[in-house]
Amino acid sequence: xxxxxxxxxxxxxxxxxxxxxxxxxxxxxxxxxxxxxxxxxxxxxxxxxxxxxxxxxxxxxxxxxxxxxxxxx
Numbered sequence: 001x002x003x004x005x006x007x008x009x010x011x012x013x014x015x016x017x018x019x020x021x022x023x024x025x026x027x028x029x030x031x032x033x034x035x036x037x038x039x040x041x042x043x044x045x046x047x048x049x050x051x052x053x054x055x056x057x058x059x060x061x062x063x064x065x066x067x068x069x070x071x072x073x
Contacts, residue, residue, distance in 0.1 A: 004028055005036045026050075042060060
């Protein structure tokens with residue numbers, strides 16, 4: 001997928017399930033895809049996936065560090 005939106009859901013999960021969910025969702029992304037999460041979920045999502053914050057202001061998007069900003073950002 002080019003984009004997966006999982007905003008403000010993971011805050012209700014325990015740590016193990018949260019990590020598994022983020023890793024699974026990251027695995028669904030196309031090479032240039034972006035995982036959109038809630039503000040409070042950014043740190044946990046990045047740690048679980050190896051993705052980095054996209055250089056788009058206030059997007060709360062994570063991308064592959066080798067890809068840079070998602071298309072259209």
